[in-house]
Amino acid sequence: MNPLKFDGSEGATALLERYQSMESTFLHIECPEDKTTRFASSVFGKRALTWWVQEKSTRGAEVAKALPWEELKGIMNEDFCPPNELMNLEVEFFNLKQVGSDKVTYTARLNELSILVPHLVTPLSRGISKYIQGLPRQIQDSVKAVLPKLFARRLSLLHPCLTTTLRREPSKATRRL
Template identity: 40%
Template sequence: MAMPWSEFKLLLRNEFCPKHELQQLEVELSNHVMKGADHMTFTTRYHELVALVPEMVPTLEKLINRYVVGLPSCIQSIVLAANPATLESAIALSAKLTGVMVKSGVLKDDTGKSKEAATKKPEQHQTKKQKVIGNYAIATPLRQAPAVLVNTAPKKYVGMHPQCTQCKFHHPATVQCRQCNNCGRLGHRTQQCRAPATQAANNAAVAIHPPQNPGNYNNNNRGCYNCGELGHFSKDCPKRVQPGVRAPCGRAFMIGAAAGRQDPATGTGM
């Protein structure tokens, strides 16, 4: 408690202020100048730097001169001519001159505009960003995520009916198997059929003209390449000549007796 305040501040600075930070503050104080017409910011920062590095302005004269040097040239000459006795008088005079210079147009007051820009800039930037995102969403097609295959195990039958050997479904023995009216297959109805719609016309044509060999029934909607009928392939066509049967080697002609006597192809003349 008996220690003087100046010595106490010196102990605090030596304990908590590294030398490299003090050197940076000294450089900042040497280059500290007022930007535009922002007199308030310039003065506040000058007091902070002087309190941190007081050895740079040990006397009142140097304290005032260092402050006046940071003022604009149009104000600096007037303040030096007034020869202020205290720092407070130099600050008050420079503040009045700053207002006069702003009104006359010598200095530009950008403090109000910078504050408005700081408040509006984030909103404008956000609006522009949203607009760009919206346009990108319109111009770019949606990318669908690839379908993930889920291994779903088939559910086990828990009923009482046996499994049918024909349609592979469980139903009572007295009930007829489910048969599709479109493709004619067992195990599903017409609503669940995946065959094309033309298969129904094929089945109707086969019902009208049943094939001779039901085992070789053609389920396709194409007809036989040999006779053009539906219900069988060309290899099973009944109108096709079988390999074991000898095909006729000649043709029969019906001619009269007079023409036969004159035709040399008969050979006998009869």
């Protein structure tokens, strides 16, 4: 399984596809967590490769290659998501609502956007609130009434950083509901 190449000029949505491709490859080849950035950087080309050479020069090659995958994605978001596209994604995020009973599409798009605009779902309580606000009004109260732990477990469908945050600080996340 080969991950999609990344040249750094495709925009935010293509960047998200590269992340998904890379994470799928990590799982498939059982890539150790401490090697994910080394492996991910092997598919950089053109502008992305030039950027990576500069990152290694600035940080030191070994430090750059040892960056955790989530941190590398954050740095890449800053450098490869044009500000106007990022602003459009933020607007889409704020306006995102579930249409009808299609919770799968709503949850999937919220997940995608949370990867590209993680500051809008951090801390976890903010992500949970956004999820609930996007649900149809008639079910928001029902969802809020569900035990917070049960609801938080269901959020594992959302962005992995939300799940990671939940594991680190469950009491803070659930208290704010």
